[in-house]
Amino acid sequence: MTEELNSLRTMVRRFVADEVTPNQEKWMEAGATDRRLWLKAGELGILCPEISSEYGGSDGNFGHEAVIAQELCLSGDTSWRAGKQIHVIAAHYISRYGTEEQKQKYLPGLCSGELIAAMGMSEPNGGTDLQNTHTKAIRQGDTYIINGAKTFITNGSIADIIILVTKTDPSQKAKGVSLFIFETKTPGFVVSKRLKKIGLHGSDTCELFFGDCEVAADNLLGGVEGKGFYQMMQDLTYERSLGGVNCAAVMEHAYRVTSEYAKERNIFDKKLIDLQHPRFELAEVKTVATIARIFSDFVVSQMIDGKITSDLASMSKWWISERQCEIISRCLQLFGGHGYIMEYPIARMYADARIEPIYGGANEVLKEMIGRNI
Missing domain, CATH: 1.20.140.10 (Butyryl-CoA Dehydrogenase, subunit A, domain 3)
Structure with missing residues (x-):
């Protein structure tokens, strides 16, 4: 811990007490958090603290994210922490592997809360075995046509973008896997009903379906196929x-x-x-x-x-x-x-x-x- 991290802890503790704890019951009934929370967190710079300030972040490190995560858990938050963690992980993928154009396009919104992110990994027939994903992205000219399904997706019903695991070469295993920055406004994308879980009732978890979704080649994370795994x-x-x-x-x-x-x-x-x-x-x-x-x-x-x-x-x-x-x-x-x-x-x-x-x-x-x- 440093003086800066202690100051961050104090700020996050106050934010959680004012904005998170009082809304737990409401979010658990709704099955999801509301966008107002994400925007307020973005204003304070606690959504994606590790992202470079060049892209709207706070130039922090993993210690900053750890402090925020600890305060959410110590408060008893049962709604926002899971969604925020997935949001941070998705932003981290773009920050680490994205092209400059992808970083400029998506990271500022993820840091401000104007964009909410999800991770599209698990599928109805398997989750941990990622090299055998069945969601396919087949190239046609300057676009990819994506077909498949994902399940157990946190932020699935509220996300604006999804870091989506696909097979761009179905004949390969690990070498055929590619990630896309998928925009949920894309035609052919369908969110099924929210899944009823044992716990984390204030965090939405959904099944997602992709039917002939046309995605620009520019949305291939990092711009190179076969790097996803x-x-x-x-x-x-x-x-x-x-x-x-x-x-x-x-x-x-x-x-x-x-x-x-x-x-x-x-x-x-x-x-x-x-x-x-x-x-x-x-x-x-x-x-x-x-x-x-x-x-x-x-x-x-x-x-x-x-x-x-x-x-x-x-x-x-x-x-x-x-x-x-x-x-x-x-x-x-x-x-x-x-x-x-x-x-x-x-x-x-x-x-x-x-x-x-x-x-x-x-x-x-x-x-x-x-x-x-x-």
Whole structure:
């Protein structure tokens, strides 16, 4: 942490308290956040802090994004953090791999909140096996014709652009994958109904369909076919590192709300915290949450220093996400019957946490990837 990052933390905490927390119920009922929030975040410069100021960003680094992610998780946000993370990841793809024209065209809007982004990876027949994507982009002159479907797409119903995974050469596996900056106003694009999920009810998740969508060749990310799989393999390290940060912060939040509850709850003429078993449980929860935070902070420092590896990011994502699920379950048990009621934050955390070992690369796949490098 630096003085600048501490100032950012204070600003984000105030923004979340004023603009995010009071609207949770409304967004969960609607199934999505509203554009007003995105525009306000853009005004403060907290949508895409790592993007260069040349393109409307704040010239920050991964530490800035980590601080914002932590504050959203520590506040108990169950709506915006998932959508914002995907938005940031999409912007990062354009910043890292886009042509100069693509950066000039899209990044300022992504930084200001005038554009909302999504990532189009998972498909009805598979998600983690990205080299076997079935969505095709076939070139015809100066355009590509895109046909296919995507599912589990965060921001799917509100996005203006999608970083879309396609096959430009169906005869190839990894070498046939290309990414497009797909504009959702394109004819032939259809958003299906929002999917009803176990958790993250304020974050929209949709199925998307592409029927003979005509996309200009200029929207091929980076302007070269066959680079998409390698671009994803590099940038999934970014996503997995950020996932570890999120899970560690949620564990801290779970510990805080549970310890507060234990100090107030009466049982057998005592406070819950005065009983040995609950006290020992909280001692273990605090210890694991602290280890996870130290691990995630190390990953952040490695990202900032440019020393991050795929193995380290994958280890962080799988281990912290699994510990998160375990810790929240133990915390919920201390709430007793109240823990099963959605009015209590621990119940929402329990429902939200289950997706973490799945997205960003299923943990089983990440372990296989780590194992191959042993």
